[in-house]
Amino acid sequence: xxxxxxxxxxxxxxxxxxxxxxxxxxxxxxxxxxxxxxxxxxxxxxxxxxxxxxxxxxxxxxxxxxxxxxxxxxxxxxxxxxxxxxxxxxxxxxxxxxxxxxxxxxxxxxxxxxxxxxxxxxxxxxxxxxxxxxxxxxxxxxxxxxxxxxxxxxxxxxxxxxxxxxxxxxxxxxxxxxxxxxxxxxxxxxxxxxxxxxxxxxxxxxxxxxxxxxxxxxxxxxxxxxxxxxxxxxxxxxxxxxxxxxxxxxxxxxxxxxxxxxxxxxxxxxxxxxxxxxxx
Numbered sequence: 109x110x111x112x113x114x115x116x117x118x119x120x121x122x123x124x125x126x127x128x129x130x131x132x133x134x135x136x137x138x139x140x141x142x143x144x145x146x147x148x149x150x151x152x153x154x155x156x157x158x159x160x161x162x163x164x165x166x167x168x169x170x171x172x173x174x175x176x177x178x179x180x181x182x183x184x185x186x187x188x189x190x191x192x193x194x195x196x197x198x199x200x201x202x203x204x205x206x207x208x209x210x211x212x213x214x215x216x217x218x219x220x221x222x223x224x225x226x227x228x229x230x231x232x233x234x235x236x237x238x239x240x241x242x243x244x245x246x247x248x249x250x251x252x253x254x255x256x257x258x259x260x261x262x263x264x265x266x267x268x269x270x271x272x273x274x275x276x277x278x279x280x281x282x283x284x285x286x287x288x289x290x291x292x293x294x295x296x297x298x299x300x301x302x303x304x305x306x307x308x309x310x311x312x313x314x315x316x317x318x319x320x321x322x323x324x325x326x327x328x329x330x331x332x333x334x335x336x337x338x339x340x341x342x343x344x345x346x347x348x349x350x351x352x353x354x355x356x357x358x359x360x361x362x363x364x365x366x367x368x369x370x371x372x373x374x375x376x377x378x379x380x381x382x383x384x385x386x387x388x
Contacts, residue, residue: 114257127165137168138382141198143187143201198224200218201215245375248282249377250370251282253364253369254330262287264308267303268292269295270311288309315335316335316351318352319353322356330360330361333350
């Protein structure tokens with residue numbers, strides 16, 4: 109039996125609708141302030157899509173643009189200025205930044221209570237300690253998608269393949285907080301296939317196209333594919349693929365597609381964080 113696909117677009121639409129209702133009930137203005145530096149095409153397209161998603165959720169979107177010639181001091185100064193403004197409650201910085209500007213260094217300047225991407229080290233630490241915080245959006249998206257299947261996480265065996273600071277590590281901690289049994293692995297883990305075959309839930313976030321194969325998955329398991337990899341097919345066409353081989357759908361119980369899975373749900377979780385930050 110083919111896996112049921114976890115539709116990130118549909119789930120994201122539900123989240124946006126619930127946020128619109130929450131904002132209307134609050135009677136307050138909610139807005140996101142984003143910084144875009146330079147003329148990177150992918151960042152500009154993302155900013156345009158973000159403005160559209162914000163509008164659908166009833167969120168104002170203010171884009172602060174800086175020229176490509178800006179240095180660290182100019183970008184950092186803009187972030188620090190927004191930190192000090194009472195009217196600004198939710199901040200993010202679009203990446204990539206121009207060469208020579210350390211994105212992590214800039215993002216760490218965002219006030220923790222306004223850091224809607226959850227990239228400030230303080231927010232990462234709060235996830236570990238179980239405190240209320242703005243959680244990294246992709247990790248939160250993965251958790252929401254797992255929970256949408258109805259699986260009971262308490263006592264479930266979960267294998268997270270990949271240990272990045274914004275996905276692998278925080279999702280492992282979030283699963284621990286749900287009292288799951290969590291194994292953190294990576295693409296170099298010995299006998300990785302045996303580990304994933306033993307899991308009720310597999311989260312693939314290693315950045316390796318089609319790393320997780322059909323025979324790596326226990327029948328009926330939940331598989332969340334966080335991978336976003338651009339590859340060139342034999343016909344010369346460039347396509348986006350995940351870390352999970354499509355054939356896994358033949359054995360998994362639930363599976364998130366790429367594209368259309370974690371990506372749109374991550375955007376929805378960013379909007380949720382914006383509302384959380386604004387209404388606190």
